[in-house]
Amino acid sequence: MPMASLSRWTMSYFAAALASLLAAELLMLAGFGYPAADLTEPATLIVVHVTAIGWLSLAVAGALLQFVPVLVARPLAMPWLALPALLAIVAGLVLLCAGFAALAGWADWPFELMPLAALGLFCGFLLLGVMLVATLLSARPVTLFAGFVLVGLACLAVTVLSGAAFATILSGRSAWLASVAPLPDGLRFHALLGFGGWLGLIAFGVSYRLLVMFMMAPELPARQVRLVLVFGGFGMGLAVAGLLAPATGIEIGAGFITMPLGALAVASAFYGRDILTLYRSRRRKALEINMLASIPAFAALGLGLPLLPIATAIGGWEPGIAALTFLLAFGWLGGLTLAQLVKIVSFMTWLETYASRLGRGPAPRVGDLVAMPRTGWWFALYYAGVAIAVAALAGGLASGFRLAMLPCLIGTAGIACELVRIRHLSEIKAEQRPSLHERPRLLLARADERRMPHADNRTAETSRA
Amino acid sequence: MSASLERLVEIALRDVLDPEMGKSVVDLGLIYAIAATPHGAVAITMTTTTPGCPMAGFLKAAVAAVAGSVNGVTAVTVTLSYEPAWQPTMIAAE
Numbered sequence: 245m246p247m248a249s250l251s252r253w254t255m256s257y258f259a260a261a262l263a264s265l266l267a268a269e270l271l272m273l274a275g276f277g278y279p280a281a282d283l284t285e286p287a288t289l290i291v292v293h294v295t296a297i298g299w300l301s302l303a304v305a306g307a308l309l310q311f312v313p314v315l316v317a318r319p320l321a322m323p324w325l326a327l328p329a330l331l332a333i334v335a336g337l338v339l340l341c342a343g344f345a346a347l348a349g350w351a352d353w354p355f356e357l358m359p360l361a362a363l364g365l366f367c368g369f370l371l372l373g374v375m376l377v378a379t380l381l382s383a384r385p386v387t388l389f390a391g392f393v394l395v396g397l398a399c400l401a402v403t404v405l406s407g408a409a410f411a412t413i414l415s416g417r418s419a420w421l422a423s424v425a426p427l428p429d430g431l432r433f434h435a436l437l438g439f440g441g442w443l444g445l446i447a448f449g450v451s452y453r454l455l456v457m458f459m460m461a462p463e464l465p466a467r468q469v470r471l472v473l474v475f476g477g478f479g480m481g482l483a484v485a486g487l488l489a490p491a492t493g494i495e496i497g498a499g500f501i502t503m504p505l506g507a508l509a510v511a512s513a514f515y516g517r518d519i520l521t522l523y524r525s526r527r528r529k530a531l532e533i534n535m536l537a538s539i540p541a542f543a544a545l546g547l548g549l550p551l552l553p554i555a556t557a558i559g560g561w562e563p564g565i566a567a568l569t570f571l572l573a574f575g576w577l578g579g580l581t582l583a584q585l586v587k588i589v590s591f592m593t594w595l596e597t598y599a600s601r602l603g604r605g606p607a608p609r610v611g612d613l614v615a616m617p618r619t620g621w622w623f624a625l626y627y628a629g630v631a632i633a634v635a636a637l638a639g640g641l642a643s644g645f646r647l648a649m650l651p652c653l654i655g656t657a658g659i660a661c662e663l664v665r666i667r668h669l670s671e672i673k674a675e676q677r678p679s680l681h682e683r684p685r686l687l688l689a690r691a692d693e694r695r696m697p698h699a700d701n702r703t704a705e706t707s708r709a
Numbered sequence: 710m711s712a713s714l715e716r717l718v719e720i721a722l723r724d725v726l727d728p729e730m731g732k733s734v735v736d737l738g739l740i741y742a743i744a745a746t747p748h749g750a751v752a753i754t755m756t757t758t759t760p761g762c763p764m765a766g767f768l769k770a771a772v773a774a775v776a777g778s779v780n781g782v783t784a785v786t787v788t789l790s791y792e793p794a795w796q797p798t799m800i801a802a803e
Contacts, residue, residue, distance in 0.1 A: 250763065315761060460800065527800050528730065599767040602770070609726075609731050611729075
């Protein structure tokens with residue numbers, strides 16, 4: 245049986261993701277975008293895309309490159325595509341932000357930057373999708389976990405294609421597209437498919453597997469978990485219908501968005517019940533920082549997703565919808581991602597450094613690489629900032645929102661520093677650190693050098709002389 | 710002779726610690742079987758918590774090395790098995 249190995253470029257994905265999050269928080273702290281600007285103005289769209297693509301998508305992509313092979317027990321297909329995918333996505337994002345700047349009139353750049361950006365993002369996500377789909381389908385039967393990721397990737401495909409259409413329309417290069425996909429009605433479905441389908445459903449699916457592993461909890465019955473995929477997938481199907489409706493001439497009405505959101509909220513209710521079960525049935529009683537710091541994220545999901553369809557059904561309460569969207573993006577998805585980054589980075593670093601010492605004398609544990617309780621305080625700051633920001637958005641307090649981004653930014657910067665310290669083995673006693681040239685590199689895992697000689701065999705043999 | 714050798718190997722394997730939990734592979738229930746011949750050849754059947762575990766190769770090598778260091782052991786074969794699949798209920802009670 246082939247053995248999953250370390251994903252060489254995952255740390256680079258995480259670094260680009262964290263840089264994007266810090267950039268988004270700095271922009272919001274500076275008063276850039278909503279609530280100072282309208283929701284559909286270029287400034288807001290820059291912040292939204294730096295968050296969605298730069299931060300969340302790159303972090304999720306980096307995690308998937310490491311964990312999909314582990315969870316399906318197959319090596320990553322075409323791993324050499326990981327770097328081109330990262331470069332294409334980052335280039336696409338930079339061009340997209342430049343395109344929005346041109347649209348806003350801040351720079352005298354051509355509007356053709358928009359379709360060029362769409363091309364970069366399309367190529368990058370296509371390469372990512374090819375690697376992940378090929379890996380997932382190399383394992384038979386296709387598991388429920390793979391189902392979540394495949395549906396998530398399908399949502400990503402629709403999000404990227406619809407985004408490319410919008411970019412082309414905004415550049416003024418396609419009157420035909422503008423006639424069949426009028427803006428801004430499609431934007432809500434585009435955003436829902438990105439945040440709810442690509443990022444949300446994959447967060448659901450991956451967390452089922454990771455929580456079982458990290459907390460030593462018993463697997464949940466597949467029929468129970470399938471409900472989450474069925475309702476989530478149904479909701480995303482409705483979102484695709486909403487996105488395509490203008491092209492078919494069907495009038496769906498402004499309230500239609502409530503239906504896919506409602507289906508996603510039902511999925512999240514089943515998911516919440518399952519997560520509670522996993523926490524309660526865990527064999528590992530002492531919770532590590534990644535599982536403790538995930539609790540506010542799950543609370544944000546439990547509060548935000550049931551209320552969002554209600555807020556949209558009522559209609560007209562833009563600050564409330566913005567506050568709930570922020571809660572889900574930064575509280576649930578952002579908080580959960582930050583929390584699991586700490587675990588993934590420490591686990592990968594341990595694997596690179598100490599796995600070969602197993603059974604050959606004392607070695608630190610994975611948890612020893614993380615500075616505690618300091619890391620916990622950074623999370624407390626981050627979540628406090630998110631909570632204040634949500635309240636400020638709901639209350640329409642623009643200056644309060646800006647101030648709230650300060651603890652968010654400090655918390656994120658603190659967590660980023662802790663991740664760098666984990667890579668540098670800063671918490672480990674000097675005598676337990678390997679020599680300098682054997683230590684983990686910050687952005688690049690030593691994937692090949694640490695591969696075991698017996699990795700591809702089921703049987704290891706030794707004999708004594 | 711072989712039964713006591715199997716016991717000695719099991720005791721030695723308590724030094725192979727899982728880096729997450731700090732428990733030994735024996736206490737985690739990862740060692741399914743240890744069989745020794747009268748000539749000191751030891752066959753170990755073990756598992757990992759998940760089939761694609763990135764530590765599988767390292768765990769297997771560590772178990773082989775530790776078992777091979779036990780006095781009286783002449784050869785070690787370690788086989789990974791996922792039948793039955795590992796369950797958290799296999800963890801020994803504290």
